[in-house]
Amino acid sequence: MKKSSSRRACHKGLSSWVRCWCSPRRWPWAVFPFTERLVLANINAGVLYIMAITSMGVYGVVVAGWASNSKYAFLGALRSSAQIVSYEIAMGFALVGVLMCAAEP
Secondary structure, eight states: OOOSOOOOOSSSHHHHHHHHHHGGGGGGGGGGGGSOOOOOOOOHHHHHHHHHHHTOOOOHHHHHHHHOOOHHHHHHHHHHHHHHHHHHHHHHHHHHHHHHHOOOO
């Protein structure tokens, strides 16, 4: 049987909740309006916030390649991160066009 890697004195329910819900993949949901009155964080730059948080995945790819201690895995991670960044630039330009058309006069 595999030994648990968590500490004995920690709260197991809270520890698993933090790992699941406090990861960066959940952060963009803070600016989405759920109803007309229910918004977790009402900020004016919500679209910019979403773009910034969703681009944090590039760091994970690079660190994973670097942590493997192999130059080929690291080069693959750099290639993959360059690909991710190039797709995010195109997505940002497409979003700018939509925002320009939807702007109030």
